[in-house]
Amino acid sequence: MILQDFIAINEKGIYCLYGDFYLDPKEPVATAVISHAHADHAVSGNRDVYCTEATSAFMQLRYGKNAALTFHILGWQQQINIGGVEVSFLPAGHMLGSAMVLMVYQGVRYLYTGDFKLQPDATCEPIQFCQADVLITESTFADPNTAHPDAGLEIKKLADIDINIMLGAYGLGKSQRLIQLINQHVPDKTILVPHKIWPLNAIYEKFGYQLGNYQIYSRKLMKEQRQFVYIVPPFTFDSYIRATGVKRLFASGWKNLQVNDKDTLYISDHADWNDILKAIEQVSPKEAWTLHGDGNALKQHFDGKLPVKIMN
Incomplete structure (x- = not known):
């Protein structure tokens, strides 16, 4: 019973x-x-x-x-x-x-x-x-009314963006998935991550999940070329709301977390x-x-x- x-x-x-x-x-x-x-x-x-x-x-x-x-x-x-x-x-x-x-x-x-x-x-x-x-x-x-698109197709949108990208994502789980997806589907992009995400990535790799290439963020790097994707947690993303010279995107299944109607990245966990x-x-x-x-x-x-x- x-x-x-x-x-x-x-x-x-x-x-x-x-x-x-x-x-x-x-x-x-x-x-x-x-x-x-x-x-x-x-x-x-x-x-x-x-x-x-x-x-x-x-x-x-x-x-x-x-x-x-x-x-x-x-x-x-x-x-x-x-x-x-x-x-x-x-x-x-x-x-x-x-x-x-x-x-x-x-x-x-x-x-x-x-x-x-x-x-x-x-x-x-x-x-x-x-x-x-x-x-x-x-x-x-x-x-x-909610149907999430294929994550691989969504991440390929980054290939059409010819300036540096600030990509908002939760630090644990979503960020590691995005790193792997970018390396798989948009390998021409260079991924930058903040110091706080580095040890989380290390745990993934300890458990046998290879994410691909990424490196620690520096402001100098972002000024040198146009193919960087800087993955940042929500607080950092929100603090750079007026950032210039970058395309701001937020990876989420929630519509209200998309930055605008044109540049969306519906990737849900x-x-x-x-x-x-x-x-x-x-x-x-x-x-x-x-x-x-x-x-x-x-x-x-x-x-x-x-x-x-x-x-x-």
Whole structure:
């Protein structure tokens, strides 16, 4: 029997009552199962953290001694019992080390996606589905009007820009994907990165993901030629809003983060509408519960066919 209170949302995040642990807590807790290392899913200060090896590496780089009291590293599909709930990880395809969390309790299978994507990505493990009774899915882009284009086709837009480019992107996950895509599809461009992205790239390479060529940014370099792509985090990108002599682009699946209608770069690390539908088809759940977005469109789409519960 599916337990409707198997997870609940409280001030600290997504709580599993039956295992007494949190999924991606928003505040430090005693026991945290963390799907991936983005800051909105992986906070510092938890006592016991269950995650993948790559997620642990990113958290320790970012938070140092405050990352967690103890890390418990799980390999893919390795099972561990947490408070009576059998927990295991499957690749989520969102970024390096990102995991979907399969929780089995009293014979019922609950699959929490965290953030996920189906698009191919040479910088992380490809998504791997399993069947479950309940799919607890992110709904960031659960909108029938949202369809993300092929990332390779999008990155090729850079080839037509004959001045230096300031490319805004989140430092962890998106930046590494962009470096690899540019090297693959627009190899004539020279990629520059700030010092803060360098150690993140080193972790990718430690885990066997070669990103290709890039070098540390310097202002002098940007003045010497016209084929540089300078990848910068959002804060830096916003601080150079009046920058001259460069083309400003922001790589995102969100329309409101595009700089203008003409120069767009729709590269998303989340599932779009059709991908969420494919995920539901693959998992074949008896119920779908939505988090991290608006689940109303899914509820309407599956009306009378599949129960959809909106958790947030």
